[in-house]
Amino acid sequence: MYFSTIGELIAMDGHGSFVWLAYGTTVLVLLVNLVATRLATRKQESALRWRQEVAALQQQQANNTTEQNDS
């Protein structure tokens, strides 16, 4: 490591606040993009799954009614 102590790494000879602000913002921007995409994908996937579940139930019900009518 270039710095001899953690304190020096944080201070960066007085430039610490600028450097850490830039890196912190970068991490934030990347994380927001990652999380927003993941949450929206989960939401869409569960909506699609729910839709198929409902369709399957309706199909089942329709089958039951025709069976009852037949007997």
Add this chain to the structure above:
Amino acid sequence: MSGSFAASLKQLWHKLGSPRWFYQITHNWVRGFGVMAAVMLVVGCVWGLAFAPPDYQQGNSFRIMYVHVPAAMVAQSLYLGMGVAGFIGLVWRMKLADVAIAATLPLGITLTALALFSGSVWGRPTWGSWWEWDGRTVSTLVMLFLYLGIYALREAIAEADLRARAAALVSLVGTVNIPVIKYSVEWWNTLHQPASFTLTEKPAMPAEMWLPLLVMVLGFYCFAGHNVLSRMRLEILRREANTRWVAELFAAKPVSASITKES
């Protein structure tokens, strides 16, 4: 022979236009880009922050370069990608082109903003000012407005075909700004330092300074690959929600089917 080659090339082109095929093949790419991005960004950040030597003139503030340069490079590449997608969308009416533009916008906007912000934070200790009306800064600001303009345009137009064409056209026309950003440091007398790093030439910096930058640039590109492909796949699931292949992909599990049968 050449006829069959042309035919297979044409077939590939048609496949590329198929959202279903795209959704299937990109499944593993997303994962691969994600893993590579995570590794390279962590290694690059630690290397750039703690192990690279400080600049002899700028001291430790130069470490901002390791996030500023990749953010700016990837933001420009993404814009160029939207321009290419816009061209393909206008000429061949490929559905995926508009999906690509829609999926690129959020990351493009945020990375351009990040490039401007990190540049400002770097400018304060280096140039003695948060903001300079310098050629490269202003042309990057223009790129941010182009990104935001296309985003607003897509939000404002309800008719899908018109929305796709409008966004494609502005994306394509806006690419003239990319060479302006690139050559701004040569055309105008500026505070901005000339490119410290390109993918084609040997850098002027010592290796212990540019190697972490290379890792960060590649990490940012992998992150962009991961994020844009993920958003494209999401957009495909939204647009193709009523198709048979999406229905089959999310069909109810046999377990729940057997439960309904028993009742």
